[in-house]
Structure formats: structure tokens, C-alpha cells
Amino acid sequence: MDPKEIIEQLQLLTQQFVASLQNQSTEQAIRDLQAAYLSKKGKVGELQTSLGQVEPSQRKEVGQAFNKAKQTIVQSVTEAIDGLVKRAEEAYLNAHFDVTLPGRAPAQGHMHPLSIVMYDIVDVFTSMGFDVAQGPEIETDEYNFAKLNFPDDHPARDMQDTLFIEEGKTLLRTHMSPVQIRSMLERPLPVQVVAPGAVFRRDDDPTHSPMFFQIEGLLVDKGIHFGHLKGVLNTFLYQIFGEDVQTRFRPSFFPFTEPSVEVDIQCIYCKGKGCRLCSQTGWIEILGAGMVDPNVLEGVGIDSEMYSGFAFGLGVDRVAMLKYEGITSIKLFYENDPRFLERFRR
Amino acid sequence: MLASYKWLCELAGFAPDPKELEEKFTFSGLEVASVVHRKSEFDHIVVAEVVEKEAHPDSKKLSLVKVSDGSAVLPIVCGASNCPLPGGRVVLAKEGARFGDFVIEPRKVGGYESFGMLCSEEELNLGPDSDGIIVLEGVDASLGTPIAEALQLEDWIFELEVTPNRPDALYHRGLAREMCLLFDKPFAPTERPAAPLASGKTSDVIHVTVENATGAPRYAASVVENVTVQASPFWLRYRLHNLDIRPISNLVDMTNAILMEYGQPLHAFDLDKLAGKKIVVRNAAEGEKMRTLDDVERTFSTDDLLICDGAKPVAVAGVMGGLDTEVSNETRNILIECAYFNPSNVRKTSKKLKLSSESSYRFERGVDPNHEPEVLAAANAMVCELSGGKAREGIVDCYPKPIAPIEVIFRPSRYAAMMGHQISSAQMVKCIEGIGAEVTVDGENYIVRIPTHRPDMEREIDVIEEIARVTGMNQIEAMLPQIQCQIPRRGAFENVKRAKECLSALGLMESVTYSFVPKEILRSLGVGDELITVANPLNAQRAAMRTTLFAGLLENLKRTHSRYMDSFAQFEVAKTYHSSNAELPTEVVRVAAVLDGYVGSWVSESSRRYDFYDAKGIVDSFCCAMTGRSPDFTVESGNVAMHPKRTLAVSVNGVTVGVLGEIHPAVLKELKLSSGAVGFELDLEMLCAQRAVATAVPLSDFPPMARDVAVVADEAQDVGPILAAFAEAGGDLVTGVKLFDVYRGEHVEKGKKSIAFSVQYRSFEKTLTDKEVDMIHQKAVSSVSEQYNVQLR
Numbered sequence A: 001m002d003p004k005e006i007i008e009q010l011q012l013l014t015q016q017f018v019a020s021l022q023n024q025s026t027e028q029a030i031r032d033l034q035a036a037y038l039s040k041k042g043k044v045g046e047l048q049t050s051l052g053q054v055e056p057s058q059r060k061e062v063g064q065a066f067n068k069a070k071q072t073i074v075q076s077v078t079e080a081i082d083g084l085v086k087r088a089e090e091a092y093l094n095a096h097f098d099v100t101l102p103g104r105a106p107a108q109g110h111m112h113p114l115s116i117v118m119y120d121i122v123d124v125f126t127s128m129g130f131d132v133a134q135g136p137e138i139e140t141d142e143y144n145f146a147k148l149n150f151p152d153d154h155p156a157r158d159m160q161d162t163l164f165i166e167e168g169k170t171l172l173r174t175h176m177s178p179v180q181i182r183s184m185l186e187r188p189l190p191v192q193v194v195a196p197g198a199v200f201r202r203d204d205d206p207t208h209s210p211m212f213f214q215i216e217g218l219l220v221d222k223g224i225h226f227g228h229l230k231g232v233l234n235t236f237l238y239q240i241f242g243e244d245v246q247t248r249f250r251p252s253f254f255p256f257t258e259p260s261v262e263v264d265i266q267c268i269y270c271k272g273k274g275c276r277l278c279s280q281t282g283w284i285e286i287l288g289a290g291m292v293d294p295n296v297l298e299g300v301g302i303d304s305e306m307y308s309g310f311a312f313g314l315g316v317d318r319v320a321m322l323k324y325e326g327i328t329s330i331k332l333f334y335e336n337d338p339r340f341l342e343r344f345r346r
Numbered sequence B: 001m002l003a004s005y006k007w008l009c010e011l012a013g014f015a016p017d018p019k020e021l022e023e024k025f026t027f028s029g030l031e032v033a034s035v036v037h038r039k040s041e042f043d044h045i046v047v048a049e050v051v052e053k054e055a056h057p058d059s060k061k062l063s064l065v066k067v068s069d070g071s072a073v074l075p076i077v078c079g080a081s082n083c084p085l086p087g088g089r090v091v092l093a094k095e096g097a098r099f100g101d102f103v104i105e106p107r108k109v110g111g112y113e114s115f116g117m118l119c120s121e122e123e124l125n126l127g128p129d130s131d132g133i134i135v136l137e138g139v140d141a142s143l144g145t146p147i148a149e150a151l152q153l154e155d156w157i158f159e160l161e162v163t164p165n166r167p168d169a170l171y172h173r174g175l176a177r178e179m180c181l182l183f184d185k186p187f188a189p190t191e192r193p194a195a196p197l198a199s200g201k202t203s204d205v206i207h208v209t210v211e212n213a214t215g216a217p218r219y220a221a222s223v224v225e226n227v228t229v230q231a232s233p234f235w236l237r238y239r240l241h242n243l244d245i246r247p248i249s250n251l252v253d254m255t256n257a258i259l260m261e262y263g264q265p266l267h268a269f270d271l272d273k274l275a276g277k278k279i280v281v282r283n284a285a286e287g288e289k290m291r292t293l294d295d296v297e298r299t300f301s302t303d304d305l306l307i308c309d310g311a312k313p314v315a316v317a318g319v320m321g322g323l324d325t326e327v328s329n330e331t332r333n334i335l336i337e338c339a340y341f342n343p344s345n346v347r348k349t350s351k352k353l354k355l356s357s358e359s360s361y362r363f364e365r366g367v368d369p370n371h372e373p374e375v376l377a378a379a380n381a382m383v384c385e386l387s388g389g390k391a392r393e394g395i396v397d398c399y400p401k402p403i404a405p406i407e408v409i410f411r412p413s414r415y416a417a418m419m420g421h422q423i424s425s426a427q428m429v430k431c432i433e434g435i436g437a438e439v440t441v442d443g444e445n446y447i448v449r450i451p452t453h454r455p456d457m458e459r460e461i462d463v464i465e466e467i468a469r470v471t472g473m474n475q476i477e478a479m480l481p482q483i484q485c486q487i488p489r490r491g492a493f494e495n496v497k498r499a500k501e502c503l504s505a506l507g508l509m510e511s512v513t514y515s516f517v518p519k520e521i522l523r524s525l526g527v528g529d530e531l532i533t534v535a536n537p538l539n540a541q542r543a544a545m546r547t548t549l550f551a552g553l554l555e556n557l558k559r560t561h562s563r564y565m566d567s568f569a570q571f572e573v574a575k576t577y578h579s580s581n582a583e584l585p586t587e588v589v590r591v592a593a594v595l596d597g598y599v600g601s602w603v604s605e606s607s608r609r610y611d612f613y614d615a616k617g618i619v620d621s622f623c624c625a626m627t628g629r630s631p632d633f634t635v636e637s638g639n640v641a642m643h644p645k646r647t648l649a650v651s652v653n654g655v656t657v658g659v660l661g662e663i664h665p666a667v668l669k670e671l672k673l674s675s676g677a678v679g680f681e682l683d684l685e686m687l688c689a690q691r692a693v694a695t696a697v698p699l700s701d702f703p704p705m706a707r708d709v710a711v712v713a714d715e716a717q718d719v720g721p722i723l724a725a726f727a728e729a730g731g732d733l734v735t736g737v738k739l740f741d742v743y744r745g746e747h748v749e750k751g752k753k754s755i756a757f758s759v760q761y762r763s764f765e766k767t768l769t770d771k772e773v774d775m776i777h778q779k780a781v782s783s784v785s786e787q788y789n790v791q792l793r
């Protein structure tokens, strides 16, 4: 065969290949095209079988032409594929994409707002070295009242309207104070605990729930005095309501503490100017507290001359209603409407 | 407790700024809930005189009057029947006077111009009288004088929140004493001049016997004769009205005024109605009856203390008088009872009769047992002044065992130790003396004689409290105590927290429900036996202590449906209550969840409803997270609350911890809910007790080989055992069997299902060859096909 003719045909094939390469839009198609030329049975491959018929003296020249053609094809394939990838990358980067569709979130639950607030409060105290104490919700009259210095037939008992299981014997605890008693009986001195939990009163109206949550705390040790009570409670209130919150202490009365105080914070909404939430007073009552009454200490076998302590209590529901704006009724906490609860995802 | 600022100032002898008084009261422990200033409401209301009066031509009710306010004569249309004739003095509300939102302005009434309004007591909130307009008599004020000035109406009414330990703050003298203490003034109220005396002694006309001196430690009485019962003067009626006490007659008003001044409940008997000139204080006979002042017949038992005359009971001691011996308009002679009754006795009777009165309220809190003669003298003087009567000389006074002031040893150093606060002992003494106590210094100790008007003060700590509250708690410096490091003992608390965090992470919302639920719901859940019930529930919905958390969760589900929401996934971690032989019921901390309705899905992905497998999957993940162990499930069919075929008992480490599955359709039907809700309830403490320490396993470095299997089985054939059997048959090289499809429909015979799963083989020693895997796999396939009668697809 005429080497010239072969070389011409080779050039023609190469041109053909490069031309049809332009029409290929996938890598596979390009590879297929490449195979259609370069494989043994491909167009170039078949042509190569004619190499044997070329004069040996001219084979070198024809061989080189084959190599060149193959090189050209392989290189243009590489370029075409690179171009394809590049275009695809560009297209991917430029294609319109609707970012306004909603996110595909994994099912997400969350705690109840009362739990969130309760753990927040407990965390403040545990970080100060208090432990957590717990006790039964159905209590004896003894632990709920008698050991807390509520004498029988004393008007102090009217301060808490009680739900009885068996009148005079067992009841739904009206406060967390029985856990204080249990802690003093069960734990070694010094006793330093907070007791969060559900409490119950015979009250049911828009501002009262028959069940609600309280946290009480107790610190009994040698040398504990009222200044310590103020220090711990101020620290706590700063943590929960912010460092700039103002506090004030008013004398009050609880049977199990003496002296007793109520603690107000400056209204966090009006900053003391007076608004509907604070009944125009600029202050919001937040805590009850006091020095543990010596009768209570002696009642659990603690020497009240040697040891003293302070106790405090606050309503978790109340703190939650102060912390989260817009909770119009305490009842919302116990209805568990998903629309209400999901506001407290965090 | 309502208190009149004006009255307090009269008794205290000085008039501080009302705002300052409010602050001082609040910061010494008498919280002032509100203060009402009575003044501006009387603006534009003046003394006027009727100068002309004629009948309205068309209306019988109306009269046309002209009144003078001293500077002008104004026509007024008056609707009162008691409108006086010319010369009569009235109270005129002129243009601009306000009655709530209503403002007086000239307008036509019954066709005639009216330039104001003649006012009644009620309209001005001066008293309860709404029968007619006020006709002023004996008021020495020129026409046009503002009524607030003419009748001395300005006052500040303090509403005080008095804590149960402060009976001394329930009356004006006590509050005035406090006021003097807080403003550092001596307390020396002026006393009334003594009552004019009738001839003869009190003891000549009345004989008192106290049979139960424990119940009535002191019983004193006086007699006033020839009284004229009439309305009290305006100042007294106004004063009582401001304290929310209805003025009735001079005798009744006197007892109320003394109550509000001395805190001493008095009772006035019509002396002439007392049989046998006798008072006997004794316990009731069982079933004895008397009609009380409120016109209710009361039945007594032997614990109740009665005041009787020679024939019958005439009062319930310290609670309420009897109807028969009440003073009336015809009463001429009265016996005034002034006693000290045992607080707890009064409280018991009052509670039992469900009859609480101003009197019982004060006796319960403790009145002063040593002021009775003083109070009776004041009462006598006041009655005589108001009614023109004369008092008999002396009182009868049964006080066999006088109650002496108690003495408390107070160490000033103890104040500093308890309060962390230093003040001078002189300052302490001033505080103590200010409450009426006497102090004697005995070396390091102060001996404090506590006055009997402070029955709450019994111990050194009470003295410390007084000093602290008078000094002001805000004076005391705040400091942090040194808190010791201790080993925490809050494992159970942390478990609950972890459970909540874990279920939140698994996509559930925490709920908090009431511990008390309706009995019916517990019954339908099959746990209604031996319930703990509330003896005095608020209502039937809150009567039984829950024995399962499903009760509250299903109520939530029902509420959610009723509010048009159809996706519910809530859990609760709380206690259930179970009867026990111990002193207290058993309380178990459980965790439960209920899921129902649509599972949230994304845009075009098809949504589905929560079902059994959601509950099972959550329980599986939850148990693993809480204990580090996978739970085991066994079929449970005996649970009334649960679907008989779609329920599993859950056990961890061989211990059954609870149940999961579909709620029984009958239970849901009873709650008017459609079937399909699923849930679980586990004993959290029991679960957490199974906690295992995690262990690591060796990891193979060789690649895995996977083989898929699809078999056709009867519909009734459970998948679980097939997969388990395959794992077993495949031997040690099987490292996982994963179900990926259960298919019914085209290409699968009816009544059959296709089960497809993928098996992973892996060796710890080498890379497995296809040949090796195929051999093991084929063996396992034929073994399982045979065992379960399934066909390879």
C-alpha cells in the first residue's frame, strides 16, 4: 500500500475524530469515540493492520505518523474531557438553586420550659457546691408541717391550702421543705442541698395551678449567718436575671425560718419604673428565705447553738414566667399544647 | 388588714408622710399591699343649701330644686325622695366632679336643665346608705366648702398583709406602736375620759361562772345601762366604712371600733334577754343547738366552748354570738363581754363549724390576755358617749390563773452571730423596748420581758428577728459562705435529666402533666385498682393519683386533637403512685411517651403516620443510650391498656422494665380518639440500674463481602426469627444482617410477602474470596429456607 495514501487517510481520520469530538457531551461518549478509533477494531486500529504491507524502508515514517495521530487523538480526548469537567463544574456553580425551600431537619424534641428553667436554677447552685436532694411527693403531715414548726391548729397552716390523702396523716406535699427535713436527717453535716420538685396546693384559678414546681435550698453549717443568705441568693439572682439586677430583702414570716424574708428583684421589664407586671411597684417578689428556725434544727437532732443555717424557696413556674415573655397564665405549662411547648426549643 | 392613716396618726401622736410610712411598714415586715388616698375623688363636691324646691310637673320621682353653693344658685333636678326643703343642707357634685368614668356636666334631666347632682352616701363611697341623698346636720361649714374639708374626709387607707405571727398588727393601737418604733417616737396614746357611772356595781347584776378555764382563761364583762340605740355619728360610720366594716348601730359600731383599735373582740348582749342574770362559760353538751347571729342553727359537740345564760347558750365562745340575745333597737341595757379564749380551741370550733369571723380570726392569732380591764373601760366610755348610757361600776373578771409575760434571755452576741451584722447594744435595747418589752441587763445576758400582746415571741431567736426587722434587712452586708466540697448524691436526679435529654434528642417533646387524674381513665387503662386518692380533691378530674403516665399523655393527645393538630410526640418523666403497706405509698419514677398522627416530612417526600415501629425504635435507642445495652423484646398480650397483638414487653439485661406498643383501640375510643396511637412506659430507676460499662471490640482490617437475599414467606411468618436464624446459620463470619425490604403485591403471591435482606461477611484473618463466601452463604440460605419454609426469590 502506498504509504502516502495511508498517511493521508490517517490525517483524515484524525480530523474526523477531532470534529466528532465536538459533538460529545459525556465522558463516556468521548471514551466510546476514542475506542471507535483507537481500539484494535477501531478506524485507526484497522488502518494500522495495513502497516505490514508497507515497504519496510517506509515503515518507520508511517509508524511515526500512526504514533502522532494516536497522540493527537489521546491529547484531544484529554482536553475534551477536561473541558467537559470544567463546563460541568461551571454549570454546577452557576445553576439556579432554590435556597428558600425549608430545611430538612431531623426530628427534634426538647424539654419542657419548666424543666429548662429548673435545670438552669439547679445548675447555678450545684456550681456553688450544693447537692440535689429529693423526696416523696406524698408526704406525712409530720414532715410537711409538724417538723417544720407548724403547730397543730395554728393559723400558719392556713397559709397553704392542703390536698390530703388521709387528713391529718398523709398529704400531697405543699412545699419542698419536707425534703430539707429529710436531708438534715439523712445527710452528714454540713448539709448543703437544693431540692427541686412538684408541690401541690388546693388552689385552681387563672393565677394558681394545683400542681406547680418549687426549688428549695438549705445550707446548715457552723457559723452560717444572714449575710451568707444574702450573698448566696444575690449570686443566684445575678446568674438567672443578669448581673445588673437589683435585689431587696423584706422581713416576712414562715414558720420554719426565723428571721424570715421575702426577696424582691427590680422589675426586669420596666427596670423599676413601674408597669403592669409589677403592679406599678417596680419590684417583683421572687424568693422566700430565712434562717432555719432553731426548733426545726433541734427537731432533726442538730444542735442549734453550734450550727445554724439558711433556707430559701422559689417557684420555678414563676421564674419561667418572668424569664419568658408572653406566658399569660400558669395553666399553659400544664396544657402541653405543642404550639406552646415548641417555643422553648433551644 | 385595713388601717386608717388618720386614726394611726391620732393614736401615734404624729403624722409622718404617708409614703414614708408605707415604706417603713413594708420594710419592717408589714407588707403594704395598697394605699388608697381618699381626697381627689371629692374634688368639685361641696356643701350647698336648698333655696327652692318644687315638684316636677310630669314625674313623681323628680323634684326641681335650686341650690346655693355660696357663690351661685344652680338649678338641679333631684331624684331622691328625701330632698330637703329650702334651708336644708346637701352635698352638691358640681361640674367636673367624677364618679368613676362619669363626669358631672350640665345636662337635661326630665326635660329640665340640671347643673349638678345631690349625692348620697353610697355615691360618694362614704357609707352603705343609698336610700336618699345626704342631708347635712350639725356641720359647721360655710356654703361652697369642699366636702372633703367640711366632713374631714381625707385619709389614706392602708391595706396590710399581716403574717400569722403578728396579731399585734391587726389593730390600730398595735400599728401605732409599731409606727412610733419605726419613727423613733415614744408611744403614748391618749386615753378616753372615763364613762359616767350608773349606781351600783356590775357584779350586782351579773354573775359569771367559768367551768372551763383552759378554754376561757379570762372572762371579763361590764354593764352599761339606759342606752339609746341609734345610728353612730358620721365620723365613726365613715371610719368603719373605710375599713370595710358596715356601720349598723352605735352599739355594734362600738364593738367594731374597739376591735379595730385594741384588737379585742367584744360581744354586746342585751342584758335583759339574759336569763337569770348569769353567764356560764362551759363546754357544749353533745348535739346542743343554737342559732347564731347569721341566722343559722348550729349544732355543737363537747369540744365546743359556749357562753350560756341561766337557761341556754347565748354565744359560741370567740366565734359568734347568738341571735336571741343580740342587741336590737329596743335594747336598753347591755353586757359587754371582753374575754381571752384559748386560740387553738377557737380555731377548732371555727374550722368545724366552717364559721370564720373577725372575732375568731383574732382569737386564733392570740389577743392580749392582760388588757381586758383597759379595753372594757374604753368600751364603756365609748358606749356612753355614743348612746347616752351610764356604766355600772367595776367589771366582773374571771381570771383565775393570770398569764404572766414570759422572760427570754437574749445575748447581744448571738444577734451578731446569726445576722452577720454588728449594731450597738443600745440600738438593740431601743428596738426591744419599742415593741413594749422590758429589758434588764444581767452580765452578758439581757433578760427580756415579752409583753403579752406579742404571743409569737417566745425565744431568743424571736428577739433577734425583731431587732433585725426593725433595723432593716437591707442594712446587712451580703457575703458568700465557705462551702465544703462534698461527694454528690444526686444519681437519681441526673438519671431523670439524662432521660429527658435523650428523648428530646430522639425527637420527642417533653410534657408536664398533673399527678392527679380522673379515676375513669386509670380504670380504662387497667390500672384503676387500689388507687391512692385525694381526700379533698378540687374536682373529680383531679381525684386519683396516677398509676400510669399514659393517663396524662393521652389527655394531652386529646387536647391536641381538639385544637386541630394532627401530630403528637410527647414524653414525660415523672412519678406514679402505688399503694403499699408502708407509711407512705410507693412512688416510681417512670418515663413514658405517646406518639400519634403524622411524622414530619420534607417537601415532596411522602409523609406517614407514627406507628408501632417508631415506638420500638425509640425504646431501642433510648435503652441503649441510658444503659449501654440493647433491650430485648417479648410479646406481651395481657395488658389491658395495649393492643393484644402489637405490644412488647421491654427487658434490659434480663430485667423487665416496661412495655411498648399500640395503645388499645378501646382505650382510645373511650377518650373519643381514633386508633393508632403508640407509646411506651418504662420504669426509669429499674432501667438505669442495668447500666453497663461500655467495652470496645477488636476491629477487622479486612474488607467485608455482602450478599443480598430475598425470600417469600407466609404473611403470618415474623421476620425477626428468620434474620436471627440466618445470622446463626452463617456462623462467625456474619457481621451483620440488615433487613431492607418487606414487600407485598405484584409478583408476590397473595397471602405471602417478600423479605429482602443483606448479609455482611467479614473475617478477622484474611480477605474472603467470593468462593468462600458463596459457600457459607448458600449453606445458610438453604438451612433457613428449610427451617422456615420460605422460598428463595
Ligand SMILES: [Zn+2]
Pocket: A267, A268, A269, A270, A271, A272, A273, A274, A275, A276, A277, A278, A279, A280, A282, A283
Ligand atoms: Zn415593672
